[in-house]
Amino acid sequence: MSEKFHDELKALREEFIEYGQFSGDMLKDAFRALKDGDTALADSVLGRKKHLANLSDHFDERLLTLIALYQPMAKDLRVIACTLKMNDALFRIGRYGKDIAMLVPEFAEAGHLGRMLNLPYMAEMVFSMVDDALRAYEQGDTAPIATFSERDSCVDDLRYSVFREGVTYMMEDPKNIERCMDYVMVARYLERCGDHCCTMAEKIHYMVTGKRIEIR
Template structure:
């Protein structure tokens, strides 16, 4: 290989590495945002919640950086096959990670309201659900960096656990609201928080599907599996 071609290949690889680094940075920020938003609920720390809200802009800036990078890279490099999938994957991932950041920000906004009213018992289930979502985010980012399709598949399978926790908490909160109208305000905010966490799990599984396709060049097996969102059909009977 000539010196010029070697330089071009090296430059090409360096640019893809830089793109990976931006995605990793976005993922780390999104994960941190989720952790901090939940901590602001557990600690009833409205100042921390405000920091989460203000920090969301950092993820937005990185998403724009990815978009600009991809447009420029496609125009100048005209990648093919695996390299093209690599670039398109990063673009899709940046969108899902930005949405995770937005959902964490929404949780922080709810936390600010919750912190002004007396806590109710179901709030204790929120950290467990968030911890599972955070583990899924971490694992799916590892799958991206390592180029591990099997790990991406395992992450995708774990979304069912998040759905099950959400459905259980949904029914518990409905029961709390029916038992005592004074619980309605806190329970409603917790319902929105739980739904935000469930949506974070959905975005993590979107990332897993994208990673699998990027590596294998085909859809993840079972990707058309219907989502088990029993909360949409939940019926809670009032106490006699």
């Protein structure tokens, strides 16, 4: 029974990585669509939201079934607990991609202000955190997430930078108000995705080491 359990858990983790990449790609594609004014790509992201929900439910059921059937202990239980928590975080990251995609038609028509108030740099940092969280989970290695505290602080600083610059644009011309408010909203979405990455990193660290940490 132990061998069967570990085979099932290994297969589940491999599939879970694909799910994580699917979620991350929703966020990445949504932002690229926003940056480029690509409404077709935005529609593609919106069309994935149902599959995202189905995948999340699927992994919840499989993980809970493993607990019920095999009653795992020690590290095996930590792996399952970590995966359950990551499932929730990845679902939310994908949903934020959907939320960003909904803004694309408006920007495709109106265009962008300058460099999008530093949002591209902020987005790339968050994307790297998603990728590194998945890498750490897949490899059972805390090295990819070792700098998450510093990176999360940088993401937070960038969010406030976007807000301050947005206010400047709005004061210069009231016509910029709607676009700048949307930029601030996107910055908030990205900041929350960074927070979810930190949550995943905390759970991965516990999964690997058996020790709890808090990433601020």
